[in-house]
Amino acid sequence: MPMPACRSALLFLMILPLGACMSAPRAVDALPEDASPRTEAVAKLKDGLTGDPVVAAPAVPVVQFTGLGLSQVSKQPGASTNEKRLMAIRAARMEALRDLTEQIHGIRINSETVLRDQVLRSDSVRGLVEGEIRGARTLRITPKGSDSFEVVLALDPDTVAYILRAARQGG
Structure with missing residues (x-):
């Protein structure tokens, strides 16, 4: 039978490898099986930003983030049709x-x-989007019919990583 000091050392040596194998949960491990390639890329990007700095982040496939905007010409202020288009x-x-x-x-x-006497009196939902975007590229500006425009902007994953790092560091 080992002595008490030896027993503590054995216990420490048995627990040490378990602790070394354990790591923080990763976003890619929480993905559903039917996740899109874009969702997988975002999860890998997050793991690369928050993971162990000693371990190199896995290669993230180049997935472009795109934003879509639509607007109607006739509803815009302006003296001329060209001003309204702009x-x-x-x-x-x-x-x-x-x-x-x-x-x-x-x-x-x-x-x-808001309920009063178990009758719905009002129901409101408000969404707030707040953040900073840097380096967005215009992919296309397309007229849609005679009275609308569609604008598509894009960001590369590296630019998104830069934006997230800057946001975490406060600017």
Whole structure:
């Protein structure tokens, strides 16, 4: 029978390898089986940013993040049709930027439901998207019919990683 000091050392040596094998949960391990390649890329990107800095992050397939924005020409302010078109393109671009921001930083949802005497009196839902986007590229600006424009913007995964690192460091 080993002595008490030896027993503690044996116990420590038996537990040490278990602790060394355990690591923080990874986003890729939580993915559903039917996850899209884009979802897998986001999970791998997250693991690369929050993982052990000593271990190299796995190679992330190049997946482009895209934001889509649509806007109607006739609803825009402006003295001429050309002015209204330019404003519609600008509005569609802002909507595409909001779409990218939501994908990268997420969306905060606030909701309130009011019941009086077990009768619904009001129900409101508010979404807030907040974040910073840098390096968005315009892929295309397409007229849709005679009264709308579609704008598609893109960000590369490396740019998304940069944005997330900057957000975590406070700017």
